[in-house]
Structures are given as structure tokens and as C-alpha cells.
Amino acid sequence: MFVPRSLKIKRNSNDDVQSSVAKKIKAEEKHPWLDKDGDVAVDPAVTKGARAADKPSGPSGPAGQLAKNKTPCALILTPTRELAVQIERQAKELMRGLPRMKTVLLVGGLPLPPQLHRLRQHVKIIIATPGRLLDIIKQGSVALSGIKVVIVDEADTMLKMGFQQQVLDILENVPNDCQTMLVSATIPASIEQLAGQLLHNPVRITTGQKNLPCPTVRQIILWVEDPAKKKKLFEILNDKKLFHPPVLVFVDCKLGADLLSEAVEKITGLKSTSIHSEKPQMERKNILQGLLDGDYEVVVSTGVLGRGLDLVSVKLVVNFDMPPSMDEYVHQVGRVGRLGQSGTAITFINNNSKRLFWDVAKRVKPTGSILPPQLLNSPYLHEQKRKEQQKDRQAQSDLVTGANLMDIIRKHDKSSSQK
Template structure:
């Protein structure tokens, strides 16, 4: 909430609650800027860290694929037709609302899978119903912007596909964290190309130690 523009609202709330009220800050990642702000809001806090700081969960298998933009849809359809990889419901992340709508339509048309899109332009009731359908198995593929990228225990999801590479490694960690919930294993597949070159170093740093094989285009990139 602090990072998403609600800093002032949080501060206003804290000013109007008793001083002895217990405050708990929970996050999968915590950038330095938020850490500094949190230190001003919390008094003598006890810090509990599970796993490695700002790193993906260990039971999420990360697959990084080099895919140029024109080939992304074809690669996604191949994944959805792969019996070893396809474990519905699948959550596909894209970077814009129109892209979510168009890709969802294409998935249903080409693969025949029941697909739907979700993003901030849909009403709260629509989003609630889509989320309910996702959890109950009504949809085989859900194409989402970042609205489903944080704070949700989607325990039925076993496969996440980052069709568009997130804009930051924090977002990457959150989005692939929709699988591997409650100790379960999951798979996260991410498409990258030179459009994500500013993140190449971070991708290599965070993903390579897990044993995942990185594409040679990334390893040999002058941007690494």
C-alpha cells in the first residue's frame, strides 16, 4: 500500500489510532525506500524474515525463455498445449489492460480453453466473480494485469506465465509468487527479450543461483 500511492492515507490512519495499537507490516519484498519509511512508522519493531530477502520462493521452478515479441502468442499457445506444463488454472500476466483483453480472446479462440481477462477497468463485482471462478475452476486461463500480482493466496494455481516481463524485480517476485503457496510446488515461465535489458543483471543474479538454465541470449548480452 505504501508503494502503490497510499502513503498519505496510511499516515492519516496512523495519526488517528491509539499510540499503544499494535502495527504489523507484511510484505513479500521490501525496497530500501519502504524500509526507511516503515522505520518511521514502527516503534522498536520485531523483524521476522522467512526465506531469502526479496528472492522468489524456493519451491517455485523458474523458467526463463527468450521470446521476441512477434513470437510470444505462439509460444504461449505451445505452453498451453503442453501436457507436462499445462496445469489449469493458469495465470498469465501482461503489462496493459487492452493486452489482457486481446490475449484472453486469442487464447480462447486458438486453444479452445475457457479464458477470461481481469484488470482495473473491470468493476469490483466483476473482479470478485472472476477471482471466485478462478478459485473454483471455472476458468482454465486467466489473463491479468498486475491486479492479481500481490497479496492473494491462489492455492489452485500451479503455473504462472509472465507474457510480458514485469517492470521491476519486485513485481517479478510478487507475480511468480502466485504459485508455490502454502508449501506447494509451482512453475513460473517468463518471456524476456531486449525490451527488458535493464533487468538482465537482476534476472541473472536472482534466477541463476536456483539452478534454472538461462537463455544464451541473456548470458551473452552486452547489457548483462
């Protein structure tokens, strides 16, 4: 997670936060850099859920100071409605007892008028998805001039092309001197570079191992060809040692989620449902609540449940389809092992994911997980490993050190004399 001390956005650039506001308020008393001129970036375990013990003690601290303002003072941006709902629920719990610390939830898929009405109630904390917030900004129905803190949750997703321009447009409307926090369990190099362009004098906070799943998650990688996937899933659901409902199954498409959920219920008799972005927001909300309450034994999902959510009742995740990247893999297996609990993540893999073989080996094998021989012996893996080692050697040879300085000078002199 990047926490810039006083993150200033460069204008016209082309280029588990559930309790982030409370953590910001609480942390100001412990970490002097939060009061200084700079921004912040935060990595893995900081985002692994909120606890009521983190609640500020009273109105005399930073929370009380923020409450005196009549305009919103904190903004949290998140990519999915489900995550926004969770953040608002936890923010309300953490702010209970603090005067005038109201929140508003601004997300698509729900009626706009009630959200606009809530905005007029002198709210202090806005939790929003980018699209809905931009619509409200364009209507002139919200003023962000009093924002002191901006938190961009799941920053690696929010700064990709799908959300990037929306986020930048929103940040154009907040004061230059507000503090911006970028938070994610995974921050790839490309996003780090972009963050470096956006943030002023950033501070980086890393907890746990960078870009790796929580150590409380047992990872199992199984080599399963596509025609055998359903049979293998049914075997897992019938295995008394592995099956601990509710089970969360990830697939790569909406139609696949619907069809697989129907097959699970028909073949196994387990109560199953599917969730994806094409379902109405109220239905998605009810399914998520049913998952948390244990109303479903199996939930088949696309990536809508893959990030940030504290699904504490889930002890088993199955990646029926291998995620498209290792970062997404980290997030999806991270739906278990929340808040210090243990869990199991089973992933089906085959040659359809061959471009990820070496990344899988690098990230999963060090955890002690046994990888399938088809993967370890794959020529694709060995070719990817060879290319990476070659690239590393080239990078090393380009470095100037005391050991190779004279060789570089001689080569330069020889080259110059031949011209």
C-alpha cells in the same frame, strides 16, 4: 515483515497477512516481544496463507480480551479489493467460535451503505483498502480510537507514492501506542528506510530467503521477442507436460489482458477470461472465484492478482510481459507454490527489460534455473554488473578497518601538508 513493538507514527511526516490478526493473537502467547513497546516487520513465508490450525483455542486469551471492547480493535490495510476479501474470509474462519469477534470489509467498488451498517454492529476487526476507509473516516462514520493492532499488508506497495499519503492519513487517526505490523514478501531498501522513520523500536522477522520466490516454485526464463510471444504462449498451453489448468497469465496493461484472453480462446479453444481494475468489482469477484473453482482454464490478468492471493489451484504462471521490477516478479511468480505446494513460473524476456538483466541473473540463476544465452551474453547485463561491482568496491574503500587505517592516516597527513 517489520513488527514494531509499539509503533508510533511521526506526525506530519512527509515521508502471504491473510491471517495476521489471528497470528498476532496466537503469537502473543509464544513471543513476548509482541506484548512489549515496539513494532514489527515481517518478510516472506509468514504471509504464505492461513490454516485453521492457527485458530486461537478460546475466549480467555488475547482474542477474548479484545472482544470485550465495543469499538474496533484491529485494522488491516491492503492494496487490492481481492486481497481484502480473502483476508476477511480467512479471518472469519480463524475467529469462528470466539464471542463477539465480528469483521467488516471496507472496499471500493461495492455499495457503501451495507458497509456502514456492518460498522454499526460492534465489529472488532476492520479489513480495508485505504481509499474507502479514508472516505468513511472523513464522514465521521468510524472511530479508530480503540485500535490496538494495525497491519499494513503488502507494505512495499502501500508505502509507495500511490498509497503512502493515504496510509499516513489513516495512521494519524489511530492511537500512538497501538502496535503496527508491516508485512510483505519484498521490502526494498527505500521502504526499509521509510519504515525506520515511521516505526518505534522495530523488530524484524524474516522467514525464507529475503526478496526471493518460494523454493517450491520452478522458474523458467525464456528469451521471446514481442512478435513471437503469442505463438510461444499457445505452445505452452498445448504442451501436456506444462499445461495444468487453471493457468494464470500476467500482462502489463488492461487492453492487453482483454485482447490476449480473446486470442487464447479463439486459437486454443480453452475457456479464458481477463481481469483488471476497470472491470466492475462483482465481475472481478466472480472471475476470481471461477479461477479458484476451476471454471476457467486460462485467466489473463494485470497486477490485480499479483500479490498475496492464495491461488492454490494454480500450478502454472506465465509472465507474458516481464514485470516492471524484480520485486513484482517475486510476487507474481509467488502465485504458485502456495501453502507448501509446488508450481512452475515461466517468464518471457527480451531487450525491452534490459535494465533488469543483472537483477534477473542475480536472483534467478542461484535457484538452478537455466537462463537464456541472449540474456547472459548481453552487454547490458555485463555493464550493470560492472557498475555494481565498482559501487561495491567504492563502498569497501570507504570503510575504515585495521588493515587500511594507517594508509588513511598517511593520506590525510599528506593532504594536510600540501595545503
